[in-house]
Amino acid sequence: MNPALNAAVNAGMAPVATPWFFYVLAGLAVASGVAVITRRNAVHSALALIVTLLSVAGLYLMLYAPFVAGVQIIVYAGGIMVLFLFVIMLVNIDRASKDRQFNRIWPVGLAAACALMALFAFAIVKGKALFPDRGLSLPESSNTQQIASMLYGEAGRMGQYTFAFEIASLLLLVAILGAVIMTKKKI
Amino acid sequence: MPDFITSYLGSKVTPGEAGNQFWALVYVFIIFAGVALTVMWLLNWIERKALAHFQVRLGPMRVGPHGLLQPFADALKLILKEDIIPTEADQFVFWVAPLIGLLASFTVYTVIPFGPSQAVSDMNIGILFMLGVSSLGVLGIVVAGWASNSHYPLIGALRSSAQMVSYEVAMGLAVVSAILMTSMNASGTGTLSMLGIVRAQQQQGIWFIFKFFPLGLIAFAIFAIAMVAETNRTPFDLAEAESELTAGYHTEYSGLRWSLFMLAEYAAMIAVSSIAVALWLGGWMHPFPNLLSSPTWEFIFSLFPGLTFVGVAAIAFIGAARMPSQSFFRIQRIGLAVFAALLGFIALVLLVIAVAGRSGDTSLAARFREGIDYVYWFLLKVAVFIYLFIWYRATWPRYRFDQLMRIGWKVMLPISLGVLMLTAIVGVIVS
């Protein structure tokens, strides 16, 4: 049996009405995603994006990954989207919306969208065979523990992402420094 | 009686764990009604009376005996007020903004550990859930300020949300150091669940505020300051102060919508106080859990709920006796006496339960007593925090916005980082 499901059931998270929740959350995510790109008002788009992120967090929960869901809400919906809203509200974008859009390179956009759809179709057709079974060596452990051992564990099968994790945080630091330097009037 | 009702009774787990949706809904309803009533009535009254007494005045005295019914009068007035929506405001977003804040503040209550089985559900990411949902409350404020389509509320909302986001960082780090302490047990595994954190304190026999002294205390202090900033209370209430230029994100809201914001703020106050109590002050445990755990001490501690209500009833009786004897005050005196009698009746019931259900029994009275004890000690500690909130508001001036941000980033963040590292080092050394 799926060890993640086992761990989840032991932790008291037995699945309830899975198809119903899946269709609702997935539909909500898709609908609000469409709303993001179709709304004229930028703040409405941002709010729709928040709904998308929250429904994706719900989908994570359904995949027995509560830690990822929680972090998604804290970081993405509660932090990054707030910053998005700051920028939208502080920048006077009415003028921007009246400018001519970059419509001349629409073939490129179309080609990119078709490539993406081809990738999705390929993944759906191939199905489970696309992800070879690596096997989790930590049985019966919760999502938090698994993530922790992957990110912070010793090198080898587990802990293979420690280095990448540190590099990613260094990258974020560089981005922060760049933002500070660019916005300060005098250094 | 249908199965789904009786199957839960007598189990030692939360309804969420037991998978019992009916009782989960009942708990949710009790919590929601209890919190809403408490906030709207008790907190509002206590804040006005306590502030007034700090300021050498009496506070509301007319509406109901000693102003006890004043919050209801205010709520009625606010409901009956004209609902003004600025014409240029975004109608949908204007309507939805208070709801976001309210939802965020109230959803948090599903994981608050009032007792070992007195919680709606025990998520194994409980604390993460609480932090995440409180950060969604920030969105409500930002959106409210923008939807008013007016310059000052927008600035106020952006300031307020910048402040909340900044102090969330320090809050999160302080919380992490408390969670780190939960893993200082034999198996070396900690837990993110709220019930698990309190159980870890129970198991280790020490409240985390005293653990690795003074590290636990400093982490608690950081959280206690950050939570005041999170809820936009004095001394960090620049964004909603009246004497500043920006009049706050709820300027354009009138009547019931404004009261929803206030409701969300008070509910958030209780929620963050509950986090502080659960993480550092031992949650539902009575004081000195390791020293005073003999059956006689259990009995003495179980008398506390009843005695508290006896004390409050006595104060109410004395208040009724001291009312002036004009005919105008007769109805107030009668009302207060009835209220005192009600409190006395509750006290009597609690004392009877305490006496009838001594520990060691598994009778219904003993289960009731245990449940009441747990909830009582939890709520008592939360009440201390709420009083502190009100005390801060009465005493201190408010910080300027840049000073506020400086404290959040330059003082609290380094200290909480340092405490976290020291806790980890000390934990490794000790184990």
Add this chain to the structure above:
Amino acid sequence: MSDRKNDSTTDVSVHSLANLDLETHEKPYLDSNELVINMGPQHPATHGVLRVILKLDGEKVLGTECIIGYLHRGVEKIGENRTYAMFNPYVDRMDYCAAVSNGLGYCEAVEKLMNVEAPPRAQYIRVILTELQRIASHQLWLGTHALDIGAMTPLFYTFRDREEILKIFERYCGARLTTHAFRIGGCQYETYAGFEKDVKNFLTFFAPKVDEYEALLTTNRIWLERTKNVGVISGADCIALGVTGPVLRASGVKWDLRKAQPYANYSKFDFEIPIGTNGDTYDRYLVRMAEMRQSLRIVEQAVNGIPEGPIMGKVPKVIKPPVGEIYHSIEAPKGELGYFIVSDGSTQPYRLRVRPPSFVNLQALDLMVRGALVADVVAVIGTIDIVLGEVDR
């Protein structure tokens, strides 16, 4: 002061702010943070009907302009059409927080014009009431200033204690706020029975209260952060602008009219002039607190030595000062309050000009808040201690 004009960071000319047409001002694409904000005239923190236009760069203040006149009642013009005694009640309404001081200044100015001196007993009564009024005015200032900065409680404490002073006033002359306590030539009312006892009771009552106010604020870290180095003005700038009163003394200039140009027998009393060092808001707070204590000293000496005698000098029934002019100023709680009276020999003054301290001190607002943050503007307006009745007259 002269290099202020060449200061390149402040390219705001005061008149350009008023001429800015806000509706049609074209906003740039990416809205840079400069904006013009209007504070008042209805505002909880401007201590009356004061309109302040602020030009901001983000949070920093680039320039201010005060627009006054919302409370202008034409008091000086009215003075030209009233006899000298009839004008006495009008004077209270200018600085309505310190009415007794206004009356003292006016009565003394007219007495000087007529070359009449009030008898010693009247002067002692005048000193007692004026110093009590100074304490009351400073208490009002403290309460409202603390409230602007966010501390709600000192307001109630100071107003509660101010009641005792107002009770004494009411027992003496019938009014609490606009007292009309003095007359030209002395005082009209004899002290009531129990006046000395009341004043002595107040002395013992009030001394620990100042400690109470200080305990709440003086060492409070938040108060220190909000007031230290906020609204700094140097002594030289004060003198150049004509700023007087506690603002001047907090900038280090030891100038108090009670010592420099004594009036009303102040030279008989032993008291100190508190001065500050930095000229910031915190120093002005400390100076006013110390002034309250010094006023207590003066009142104590005065009430212990009230001489017997008449309370009204030799003043004719119809007051017709000789032709001439006089300028007489006193140290009001807010600064130098001066009266310039030109008499043409008739019963009504030819010109009656009031030099209100708040009007002159308000000029310093611009200098004090340049480069400060928006939240400091409110604190600085409070610390200058203005009363719009005086500014506008």
